[in-house]
Amino acid sequence: MSQITFPATRFQQMDTPFYYYDLSVLQQTLSAIREAIRDHAHYQVHYAVKANANPRLLALIAEAGFGADCVSGGEVQAALNAGFSSKKIVYAGVGKSDKEILTALRAGIFCFNVESVPELEIINQLAAAQGVVANVALRINPNVDAHTHAKITTGLAENKFGIAMEDMLPTFQRANALTNVRCVGLHFHIGSQIEQMDSFVHLCERINELQDTLEAAGHSVEHINVGGGLGVDYIHPLANPIPQFRAYFDTFHAHLHLRPQQTLHFELGRSVVAQCGHLISRVLYVKEGHVKRFAILDACMTDLVRPAMYGSRHAISLLDGQGNCVASSDADLRYDVVGPICESSDVFATDLPLPSLQRGDLLALHSAGAYGEVMAFTYNCRPLPSAFYSDELKAES
Numbered sequence: 001m002s003q004i005t006f007p008a009t010r011f012q013q014m015d016t017p018f019y020y021y022d023l024s025v026l027q028q029t030l031s032a033i034r035e036a037i038r039d040h041a042h043y044q045v046h047y048a049v050k051a052n053a054n055p056r057l058l059a060l061i062a063e064a065g066f067g068a069d070c071v072s073g074g075e076v077q078a079a080l081n082a083g084f085s086s087k088k089i090v091y092a093g094v095g096k097s098d099k100e101i102l103t104a105l106r107a108g109i110f111c112f113n114v115e116s117v118p119e120l121e122i123i124n125q126l127a128a129a130q131g132v133v134a135n136v137a138l139r140i141n142p143n144v145d146a147h148t149h150a151k152i153t154t155g156l157a158e159n160k161f162g163i164a165m166e167d168m169l170p171t172f173q174r175a176n177a178l179t180n181v182r183c184v185g186l187h188f189h190i191g192s193q194i195e196q197m198d199s200f201v202h203l204c205e206r207i208n209e210l211q212d213t214l215e216a217a218g219h220s221v222e223h224i225n226v227g228g229g230l231g232v233d234y235i236h237p238l239a240n241p242i243p244q245f246r247a248y249f250d251t252f253h254a255h256l257h258l259r260p261q262q263t264l265h266f267e268l269g270r271s272v273v274a275q276c277g278h279l280i281s282r283v284l285y286v287k288e289g290h291v292k293r294f295a296i297l298d299a300c301m302t303d304l305v306r307p308a309m310y311g312s313r314h315a316i317s318l319l320d321g322q323g324n325c326v327a328s329s330d331a332d333l334r335y336d337v338v339g340p341i342c343e344s345s346d347v348f349a350t351d352l353p354l355p356s357l358q359r360g361d362l363l364a365l366h367s368a369g370a371y372g373e374v375m376a377f378t379y380n381c382r383p384l385p386s387a388f389y390s391d392e393l394k395a396e397s
Ligand SMILES: *Cc1c(COP(=O)(O)O)cnc(C)c1O
Pocket: 048, 050, 051, 069, 071, 092, 189, 191, 192, 193, 227, 228, 229, 230, 267, 268, 269, 270, 271
């Protein structure tokens, strides 16, 4: 993989902070996924829109033939607007409102991932009123430890998400008794930023048991949806921008006992978009403390909230005048890289080795394409960050 270069001369003239999307990295990522599932005609990947709903990215992902995984009526609408086929849209969420359910019913989406019995009954009611039959998959909580951050693990027993395993059969029977829902699938999602394939192996084993249970009771489903969660390399994003898609899909191929005719659905978010996005910021001030040295940026938690919210860390590079990331050296100083917000969690890095920084220097915070721009907010009356794309900056430079 060649080292990425940033259009620094353009950046110099631009107001910071902003998101910069390298669309060739996105295209390479989409190609890597397509390549990894090429021999599995019954695999379908739905991009998890919540990772980044930027319309340009959505349009490229739709164009590449992916489906969409949505968690709100707004996301269903955004996916439709971007050109995703309604027949490839799945919709999950523990608290779907009537209005959101109606949006999805009217669009004729592929499937609702249902998280509780009361929700199942409301979808049935609303579908009956519309004179349609809704496809549903039951989201089962598999009680698999994803070995990831507590705030992004979703598959353990004491979660608000999904239906408990022991309630699967009764819920399935309840669904079968309803006239306007068809229970066509089982859905799972165990968490995010999962780096050990072991967790996915455990998920497969659990699904195999659940399918056996279902069949022993005389039921079957047309599809299995294993959710998302594949992790990305936040430590070496430039050297390793493409996630381990082949190992990921091979894990399911090796361990999941799909029945003949069953399709297998995936909902990848982070791994699709994380590495194509960078938050570009300027150093406002370098403050020499007594113990620490601070680089105070013009970007902050309102632009990229992951560090404040999850304690996560993004690799940060100084960009030189040619747009290259300046390699770190032994002579590096250590900086706490912080934003201007009056919150002690507004910190991007502590004790980070960086070349000597000056006011006005451009920094790139890498791996910011997922859960970055889409989570920006306006606390302190700050404007939302804007977004620029590699193709438009190239064309104008
Ligand atoms: C968040 C989420 C995803 C995507 O997770 P990533 O870790 O970004 O791949 C997929 N499915 C569901 C149900 C989700 O909530």
